[in-house]
Amino acid sequence: MGEMTEEQRATIWERLRVRHSELLQMIRAGTADASRDNMQRMGGEVGDPGDESIALQLADLNLAEMENELREARAIERAFGRFKERSYGYCSECGGEIPYARLDAYPTAERCTPCQTRHERVYGGRDGGRDTTPSV
Numbered sequence: 001m002g003e004m005t006e007e008q009r010a011t012i013w014e015r016l017r018v019r020h021s022e023l024l025q026m027i028r029a030g031t032a033d034a035s036r037d038n039m040q041r042m043g044g045e046v047g048d049p050g051d052e053s054i055a056l057q058l059a060d061l062n063l064a065e066m067e068n069e070l071r072e073a074r075a076i077e078r079a080f081g082r083f084k085e086r087s088y089g090y091c092s093e094c095g096g097e098i099p100y101a102r103l104d105a106y107p108t109a110e111r112c113t114p115c116q117t118r119h120e121r122v123y124g125g126r127d128g129g130r131d132t133t134p135s136v
Contacts, residue, residue, distance in 0.1 A: 004089050004100050012107045013083060016076050023073040030066040075108040082110075091115050 004012075082088035089098050093115035102109050111119060 003097065004103070008100055008104075009083075009088070012103060016079055016107050020073060020076045020080075023069045023076070027066055027069050027073065030062055030069070072108075078110070079108045093119070 079088060089100075089103060090096065091098055091112040092110045094112065096112050096115075098109055098112045102113060109116070
């Protein structure tokens with residue numbers, strides 16, 4: 001398969017741009033909600049231990065969601081950097097071309113399928129939030 005066309009690059013760039021914007025809005029909203037929840041907790045609006053337990057669980061879920069959103073936003077920002085460096089679509093490990101089908105499915109992919117598979121075997125998909133997408 002040859003290099004991506006400019007149209008394909010533009011399509012992926014736009015998808016990433018839109019998703020990044022959505023993520024930033026969600027992170028801002030989550031930050032505002034967390035701040036409001038903290039103020040309510042400090043003000044003592046949660047009356048009994050059962051309510052407080054549920055409130056804390058919801059806060060933990062919100063923080064986990066925000067962490068995932070932030071991780072995805074950072075992956076998109078790294079992809080933007082690769083676009084600017086003209087290295088988007090090339091594997092960070094071997095330098096080979098990442099197939100368009102993989103980039104279409106996972107636009108933030110940093111590795112080709114063989115290198116991603118090898119990476120997952122070695123690191124078990126854990127490397128600080130960088131390209132832990134399944135191999136496509």
